[in-house]
Amino acid sequence: MRWIWIDRFIKFDPGKSAEAIKNISLAEEHLHDHFPGYPVMPAALIIEGMAQTAGILICHAGGFKEKVVLAKITKASFDGSAVPGETLIHSATIEQLNEQFAVAHGEVTVLRPESNGDKSQTRHLASIELMFSHLDQNMSGKKFPEGQFIITDMFNSLLRDVLPANGKEFVNQPSE
Amino acid sequence: MRWIWIDRFIKFDPGKSAEAIKNISLAEEHLHDHFPGYPVMPAALIIEGMAQTAGILICHAGGFKEKVVLAKITKASFDGSAVPGETLIHSATIEQLNEQFAVAHGEVTVLRPESNGDKSQTRHLASIELMFSHLDQNMSGKKFPEGQFIITDMFNSLLRDVLPANGKEFVNQPSE
Amino acid sequence: MRWIWIDRFIKFDPGKSAEAIKNISLAEEHLHDHFPGYPVMPAALIIEGMAQTAGILICHAGGFKEKVVLAKITKASFDGSAVPGETLIHSATIEQLNEQFAVAHGEVTVLRPESNGDKSQTRHLASIELMFSHLDQNMSGKKFPEGQFIITDMFNSLLRDVLPANGKEFVNQPSE
Amino acid sequence: MRWIWIDRFIKFDPGKSAEAIKNISLAEEHLHDHFPGYPVMPAALIIEGMAQTAGILICHAGGFKEKVVLAKITKASFDGSAVPGETLIHSATIEQLNEQFAVAHGEVTVLRPESNGDKSQTRHLASIELMFSHLDQNMSGKKFPEGQFIITDMFNSLLRDVLPANGKEFVNQPSE
Amino acid sequence: MRWIWIDRFIKFDPGKSAEAIKNISLAEEHLHDHFPGYPVMPAALIIEGMAQTAGILICHAGGFKEKVVLAKITKASFDGSAVPGETLIHSATIEQLNEQFAVAHGEVTVLRPESNGDKSQTRHLASIELMFSHLDQNMSGKKFPEGQFIITDMFNSLLRDVLPANGKEFVNQPSE
């Protein structure tokens, strides 16, 4: 398992909104322990997927100069569950963004490919409100290289498709 | 990794409240991907730990006859983060419990063992409000063995210490 | 990781053909080692996914009385690769089926959900020809419970949706 | 699990042929899901092991300047299976190698250590024909650092023993 | 990873001695963290492999009626290390066996297959002295099904080859 709960951005409107896909697969072992024999995607990981979608959007808006952490889940409600072979679409919108914190609203939809024809069925799964704050400065000063955020290769590869001009370089030369 | 985010109950007051421990360890691989080089326990898994603490408490109150699922996170706020070598204590209290749903309030504290003396430091980490509902009956009828809930060995071993009289048998002979 | 490379059947025409979905996700750790930083689905696992799709179809046709193993890959050609956030569709057709062996033809298509509108793009990925034979009788006699095949819960859950009347019981009462 | 299906080269004749060992062990978790209780090495991973043996041989022949991908399995046939405690020997021979593609022939043998005396039993397991092509140039241009191939530490450690003069440096100064 | 550090018995002389193989493979992920880039089999797991070899031998001698645990390592010395692509041979001999405890002596040899000819090189790796005691009765009474030991499928499959007459049934009808 990797602690990354989105697979690909399908829309990225800098500073405003983003849509990310999360494919649910039986090859993910965490699915087998939840309700043995009846694998479903855990609600906590749906929240994490939305936090990653919104978090990358917010970090990008700030030129990746600051590290943000999830401070509060104002609300999260679930209409049902999603299973392997289905795909989550995380749609995140920035609602507030200032130097102290950021607020994002998210909607999660399920895409369920069917055989008959080329249309997949969709249904609403969850609504999530998140608040992020900047990482505590003392801790940041003590433990992280000053003044920049180390984006891992995993996240770079996520932004590569939707922000092709940025490529690998966007860490050092934030778009803005 | 196993999808179980509590390790041991240290208090279990049937139908009312429960306290469960979650040890954070570097041997858990999910910790290494979150912020590479600076492992912290992800907020989503702290929520999941509280949902498991409260969920077992609620299932036990209903004699494990019904399966409950997490329907809503009314609120979840985090004061900071916790790291490997620290221990979470999830304290859950049932606030409402009827045939349609259940509401639980939770507080998460961090226990940090120190060398000098026998006292560990503690600090508050999170407050979480959760709502559970019963699993949809149609789905239940179609997919699960009728009228009972299959408690896995993992959860049995969690209750064994705090409810010794119940032992392994509590699935078939629910308390009360 | 689990050694199961399909997630859900979207079509199951007993004795004839089947279509199964495989969602590709960054949460699958094998994807990260193949070409570090540029995760793609390994060709070998695409073959395995087709072998599982065809294998279940063939086992079901025989009432799960015999265990079949992959004996030969007559041909497998790949037009490109597939990445996390894309979905494979394995279409398998039985071409020959007798007491000694079975031959299946498979085509793999990639489904790529996009944001603009409700249509996903599709492209052809691979063509695969497989031959299965029955498990050696001596070994079968020595090691397996006689005369039946133990379908695991994982495979049961795959057939549950497309063959609802069979449910969990189909192991002991093969359809036929 | 790591996506590496050979453990050590026991012969490496640059540009011509190579032999690599794959040890099969119960500690590999994928073995436990295939036929629960009766672990065998999956055929797909035997193919992948041969593809890695031949792929490293071909990349080395090209001075690691180009990245090759598996394009076709012309044939793969299996005589039986191999179990934990047995060792696979992948013998790969380059049959064709030009600027567009490469063809390799492979034979897989099983080594089974026994207690009585110092001889291990061997038996033939599989014959595999593979075709590789160069990675698509557009994709290469967009995503990879230009004009060189990043050999991971894992592969470096595999070649270290059979090509001692190359050591860690062979990435930047390809042997040619 | 599975917590099983032997793969196959190659000799089993009930009540006296046993030889078990452990194949070391790069597919085992624990090998990659020990000395990054230079995988070796950890000494602790070599001890565990010997404890499992001797432990099964001792449990079998007692008809699997009692559960034994490792109480003491009287001595363990290592001459060097072993790497992926090499095979460990654990040779265990019972030195003392009574109702209170059991003592076993073990020698670990490394088998290293080479290309030239059919001979593998061998070298001595470790000498290990172990003492086992019976599991505490109170704990046993409280937590385990009375009077018998649940052998898992993994261990059953290990003994199947060397004790064919016992097969799957030896749990309920212990030999002798």
Place this chain on the structure above:
Amino acid sequence: MRWIWIDRFIKFDPGKSAEAIKNISLAEEHLHDHFPGYPVMPAALIIEGMAQTAGILICHAGGFKEKVVLAKITKASFDGSAVPGETLIHSATIEQLNEQFAVAHGEVTVLRPESNGDKSQTRHLASIELMFSHLDQNMSGKKFPEGQFIITDMFNSLLRDVLPANGKEFVNQPSE
């Protein structure tokens, strides 16, 4: 799983002694296979945790210029076992340290948090004597970058708290 069996240093007296915490958690998958349904921390990993505690202490004393390996376990005795939700404290003391080898004595204590009041119960678990030797020079010369030891980020993060002045830089500027 990661091959790291301590989580945090709570005391570090350079060249003399150190105390490290190991949290035991159900999220560690190795715990589930040992005695299925009755997870305990394997004795071999308790030894490994002590070897890591002592090994870092010894490497630090030598300015991380030499790599040390575990050569001998002179003695290791266990009074019982430890379970998920409990915490191990590894206390290591250097008894001998010269250019050829190092000897360390270790005591393992279990910390068991309880609900009633702020005190945790403690009990003695194990006594372990270890001998380390320097890594063979030939192998070192052939395979490792000369004259320095690559401390991974994991170990750096362990020393960061107890040796704040050293921070990330201690690899290049060993304290000595």
